[in-house]
Amino acid sequence: MSDTFLYGIEVVMNGLMAGVLYALVALGFVLIYKASGIFNYAQGVMALFAALTLVGIMEGQVPFSHLINAIFGTNIHHFGWEVPAILAIFLTMGVMVLFAYLVQRFVFRHLVGQEPIILFMATIGLAYFLEGFGDLMWGSEIKKLDIGLVQGASVWFEDLTSGLGGDGFYGFYIDVLDVTAAVVAVILVVSLTLFSQYSKQGRAMRAVADDHQAALSVGISLNFIWILVWSIAGFVALVAGIMWGAKSGVQFSLSLIALKALPVLMLGGFTSIPGAIVGGLIIGVGEKLFEFMIGPMIGGATEAWFAYVLALVFLVFRPQGLFGDKIIERV
Amino acid sequence: MSDNSQDISQGGYTTVDGRKIGGVMMEMKNITLRFGGVVAISDISFNIHEGEIRAIIGPNGAGKSSMLNVISGFYNPQEGEVWFHGAKRPNMRPYQVAEQGIARTFQNIALFEGMSVLDNVMTGRLTKMKSGMFAQALWKGKAEQEEFENREVVEKIIDFLEIQAIRKTPVARLPYGLKKRVELARALAAEPKLLLLDEPMAGMNVEEKEDMSRFILDVNDEFGTTIALIEHDMGVVMDLSDRVVVMDYGRKIGDGTPAEVLANQDVIDAYLGVSHD
Numbered sequence: 056m057s058d059t060f061l062y063g064i065e066v067v068m069n070g071l072m073a074g075v076l077y078a079l080v081a082l083g084f085v086l087i088y089k090a091s092g093i094f095n096y097a098q099g100v101m102a103l104f105a106a107l108t109l110v111g112i113m114e115g116q117v118p119f120s121h122l123i124n125a126i127f128g129t130n131i132h133h134f135g136w137e138v139p140a141i142l143a144i145f146l147t148m149g150v151m152v153l154f155a156y157l158v159q160r161f162v163f164r165h166l167v168g169q170e171p172i173i174l175f176m177a178t179i180g181l182a183y184f185l186e187g188f189g190d191l192m193w194g195s196e197i198k199k200l201d202i203g204l205v206q207g208a209s210v211w212f213e214d215l216t217s218g219l220g221g222d223g224f225y226g227f228y229i230d231v232l233d234v235t236a237a238v239v240a241v242i243l244v245v246s247l248t249l250f251s252q253y254s255k256q257g258r259a260m261r262a263v264a265d266d267h268q269a270a271l272s273v274g275i276s277l278n279f280i281w282i283l284v285w286s287i288a289g290f291v292a293l294v295a296g297i298m299w300g301a302k303s304g305v306q307f308s309l310s311l312i313a314l315k316a317l318p319v320l321m322l323g324g325f326t327s328i329p330g331a332i333v334g335g336l337i338i339g340v341g342e343k344l345f346e347f348m349i350g351p352m353i354g355g356a357t358e359a360w361f362a363y364v365l366a367l368v369f370l371v372f373r374p375q376g377l378f379g380d381k382i383i384e385r386v
Numbered sequence: 387m388s389d390n391s392q393d394i395s396q397g398g399y400t401t402v403d404g405r406k407i408g409g410v411m412m413e414m415k416n417i418t419l420r421f422g423g424v425v426a427i428s429d430i431s432f433n434i435h436e437g438e439i440r441a442i443i444g445p446n447g448a449g450k451s452s453m454l455n456v457i458s459g460f461y462n463p464q465e466g467e468v469w470f471h472g473a474k475r476p477n478m479r480p481y482q483v484a485e486q487g488i489a490r491t492f493q494n495i496a497l498f499e500g501m502s503v504l505d506n507v508m509t510g511r512l513t514k515m516k517s518g519m520f521a522q523a524l525w526k527g528k529a530e531q532e533e534f535e536n537r538e539v540v541e542k543i544i545d546f547l548e549i550q551a552i553r554k555t556p557v558a559r560l561p562y563g564l565k566k567r568v569e570l571a572r573a574l575a576a577e578p579k580l581l582l583l584d585e586p587m588a589g590m591n592v593e594e595k596e597d598m599s600r601f602i603l604d605v606n607d608e609f610g611t612t613i614a615l616i617e618h619d620m621g622v623v624m625d626l627s628d629r630v631v632v633m634d635y636g637r638k639i640g641d642g643t644p645a646e647v648l649a650n651q652d653v654i655d656a657y658l659g660v661s662h663d
Contacts, residue, residue, distance in 0.1 A: 253533070255515045262498050262509045269496035272458065273572065274484030274513035 066347045072233030074339020079295040081319040081331035090260045090284040093174045097182035103309040106296030107193045113143040140202035151289030200300035236298040318366035324379025408436030417466035426452040428636040444633035450616045459483035489578035491569045499558040510575025511536040563594040583615040
């Protein structure tokens with residue numbers, strides 16, 4: 056086997072892993088879109104906010120410390136304790152549920168029955184509010200997120216595969232953290248799919264997404280379902296925030312990954328949970344492979360636009376995405 | 387019409403064609419409903435007896451659907467009281483009314499178009515599922531048992547309404563008449579005490595109307611379900627219902643057995659028009 060071919064395989068593997076992270080964010084979009092018809096622009100910021108809160112709690116940071124110091128002339132930063140990762144994750148989840156409740160209570164409850172574009176605009180507002188609020192609460196410096204996940208190259212895998220090539224080949228490079236992310240994503244998707252297909256609340260979620268009036272008539276509380284959906288989206292955001300944060304640090308550019316989730320969704324379909332995963336993988340592999348093979352010929356930096364162009368092509372030929380609901384209309 | 391009557395206010399019942407008609411189940415007292423300056427329902431009172439088929443009729447815009455929406459909690463009236471099983475009902479959200487055992491269908495079918503017929507009917511069981519969210523999420527023990535039991539009830543209803551052949555079909559693909567039947571199945575799945583049908587036969591051909599009439603009578607007969615329905619086809623109303631409320635411009639202009647209502651001059655005027663001379 057030639058070295059280029061082997062290197063190509065490695066590019067594909069790393070593309071798959073990057074794709075998993077895209078998919079994690081896309082998953083949050085799909086959940087809210089399926090259950091409430093809202094395209095939640097704030098999903099990426101929610102991931103950022105969850106990661107910020109997690110780090111803040113773990114390090115015992117005082118929330119709003121800058122604000123408090125500015126008003127009272129004090130100089131406090133930390134409580135002086137550290138919270139174990141597991142406990143901090145549970146506390147962060149609590150914060151995300153509270154966030155879900157507040158969003159429902161103060162924003163979307165007042166927008167029931169409005170046009171989708173208005174709901175979309177509301178989520179844009181929400182995104183910027185949450186970004187500013189996260190800044191105010193936890194500060195804007197880049198933070199390290201370490202909840203004890205193993206990071207770095209898998210030596211075992213490198214040794215195992217080093218025999219495939221010639222003397223110059225040292226085996227495939229694969230980050231253990233990426234593998235963890237992939238496993239977590241698979242577990243998340245399987246459990247969410249089972250929950251939405253076979254549980255009472257899952258069925259109620261699908262019912263609400265389909266028809267509000269009919270859902271009310273069979274005894275479903277719209278408010279409860281919406282809070283549930285936003286909480287689950289908050290949970291997915293937390294998982295995505297942990298994985299991205301562990302990989303590249305918790306920083307405000309994290310919210311921009313929301314934009315990468317857009318082409319993923321166009322590929323996979325806005326309404327399909329497995330679609331979010333497959334879409335993420337295709338985008339991840341596609342952009343890495345394109346950069347590797349075609350990139351050098353056209354000056355590189357193709358990763359910035361490849362995903363969007365691919366999504367555009369898909370929109371032309373298959374507007375509902377790979378797995379999206381077929382648009383059936385009787386005339 | 388009644389043989390062997392007893393005083394129904396004493397908890398007794400009358401028997402009509404072998405069906406038991408009991409005491410008052412639901413009572414609407416002086417209901418007034420306004421939308422801004424428009425009065426949709428004006429000071430209407432009537433009751434529904436346990437086990438009967440009660441029809442609400444009237445010309446277009448008479449406020450019939452509004453009345454059904456008041457009963458099912460979609461609208462809360464500005465004035466008047468709703469009494470259910472002898473207790474005054476506070477203002478409720480529609481899902482709370484559903485939990486009390488009142489199921490309904492809609493004039494413009496409201497089904498979950500993306501789901502299969504089976505899933506649609508299963509949603510009707512939501513009020514009957516009691517196991518908590520985490521048991522559901524883990525899909526263990528009680529939740530699993532419950533799912534099987536609910537599935538059994540649903541399959542019976544599907545058989546009863548003769549829609550076995552389309553169990554797995556997405557609702558969006560079904561023709562109008564079948565959609566109406568699926569909607570009825572979903573309402574029945576809740577095993578309601580009171581079933582509200584908003585124009586169950588609108589837009590159907592003669593054959594479909596006959597089928598639907600038969601199902602409505604069978605539901606009332608076999609399950610003893612109390613039914614309140616809105617219908618335009620007078621022939622159907624006269625055949626099905628025990629008692630009829632007639633509405634016009636938000637007011638009640640008649641109340642009684644089909645024969646009594648048909649003989650009522652106000653009702654005749656509302657339907658045929660009055661000559662102004």
